[in-house]
Amino acid sequence: MAGNSDPLTPRAKLAVTAGKAVAAASRAAGRGSGSVIGGRVALKLDPDLLARLAQNLDVVLVSATNGKTTTTRLIAEALRAAGPVVSNALGANMPAGITSALAGGSDAKYGVIEVDEKYLAGVARDTDPKCIALLNLSRDQLDRAAETRMLAENWREGLAGSKAVIVANADDPLVVWAASSSPNVIWVAAGQMWKDDAWSCPACGGVMQRPGDDWFCGECGFRRPTPTWALSGDHVLDPHGSAWPIHLQLPGRANKANAASSAAVAAVFGVPPQVALERMYQVQAVAGRYDVVQFQGRDLRLLLAKNPAGWLETFSLIDPPPTPVILSVNARGADGTDTSWLWDVDYTRLTGHPIFVIGDRKLDLAVRLEVANQHFQVCENLDQAVQMCPPGRIEVIANYTAFQDLRRRVGN
Structure with a gap:
């Protein structure tokens, strides 16, 4: 356990060095942190x-x-x-x-x-x-x-x-x-x-x-x-x-x-x-989650919710009505491509909030909100949704890749 100083084998050292080099190249090419591709290369070598x-x-x-x-x-x-x-x-x-x-x-x-x-x-x-x-x-x-x-x-x-x-x-x-x-x-x-x-x-x-x-x-x-x-x-x-x-x-x-x-x-x-x-107490935000960011003169709080249990918890912490809420749902590889889970989420908890819907699967979400008798507007993108929101703070709830899209757009 901790305290041993067994040095890595030469092969392991080579694997670590190669992995770091690949990760650095991936970062330089603008393809994210490179940690996954770097780790894959390292594990191939050792x-x-x-x-x-x-x-x-x-x-x-x-x-x-x-x-x-x-x-x-x-x-x-x-x-x-x-x-x-x-x-x-x-x-x-x-x-x-x-x-x-x-x-x-x-x-x-x-x-x-x-x-x-x-x-x-x-x-x-x-x-x-x-x-x-x-x-x-x-x-x-x-x-x-x-x-x-x-x-x-x-x-x-x-x-x-x-x-x-x-x-x-x-x-x-x-x-x-x-x-x-x-x-x-x-x-x-x-x-x-x-x-x-x-x-x-x-x-x-x-x-x-x-x-x-x-x-x-x-x-x-x-x-x-x-x-x-x-x-x-x-x-x-x-x-x-x-x-x-x-x-x-x-x-x-x-x-x-x-x-x-x-x-x-x-x-x-x-x-x-x-x-x-x-x-x-030192932890303020986790990979952008819970961050409050300024965007187009407004305060947006970014909240991640990936599945029914996560949405339920997130609804419990948003500011009370009439705080506007922007919802964004994608169904790309990292999200899972099946959006039937939307029907397991109790969207009646948003009653009284002005709701604005964006994301790749905004129409799937719109059908679900319609059935839940919620008042909402479908928007083309975050910029349009923010412009349509009444003044004040805005809660933005998104699933995984939709959340990454949001962070890129607001420069977070």
Whole structure:
């Protein structure tokens, strides 16, 4: 683990150098950060490179459908209290991107790594993590992601017998099912607004009972475990029953839940809750998310929502009506090309807001809003939508590639 100074093999060093060169060339050509292509080249030259780079680090893996990029940032800030951290902070969360990130952190003590849900078991095998944070599982990218119960099953099999400390959300039955195969689990009561992927028991298929905040299967007895950490309003409750205030610049209940899980992870590495939570205040925005930008003389707040669970959380943190809301939805490769998930989102929560619709799939979204009896206008682009909005702040909610388009347009 940390502290060994095994130098990389000559082959591994060559792979790292080649990967960095390819990444730099990609950046120079204006094709993004280059981290993914650089990592692919490096792994071609040395397939064991990810394991070699991780061997001297205390590694934390963070996986979930929603919130993993933000939680990775919060954990990284907290662990910097204990030593240098390397992290894939920009969200390149498959093996190539992770390899690139670790190759840039030669003096680090900790590796804080966001991992795509589908790659978690493989990355855990390669990196021998000390801790794995599992936040939630919900439907996402319907055209290519496995059904949620299959993902939970993959996690459960891939993490069975893992030596890692698993920090898991006790309120998500799919996460509990996935984590229950591990011998060392810390349960966090982080909450779960979106429940539509967990009405049947992942263990036996029976109907889940959900009295209040509790849940259990009436048929096989699978039930919510007793948490030792909990989100309680604006505080994190630790295993000793002490309440620590959460001070974040990031908005919303979901980010308080992310902070609660992050505090539990930090404690595994000996960073006390007070120190961890104070350091999390430094995080203002995460890869542009939650940023307020000036555009055409207006204040736009940029919010990312990629799937039904994410949209539900985002609706809960926007300013009240009559604040105008611009919605942008694409269906490119990185988003998933199937937009049927729009029908799972409760758009009646936007009643009273003037709504403006843009993006590649603006007409799909318009049909959905029409059925939800919302008043909206379809616009050609962001510029036109902003010009049509009444004065004052504007909330802009977009899915993944639509969000990248927005950031480019506003120069963020």
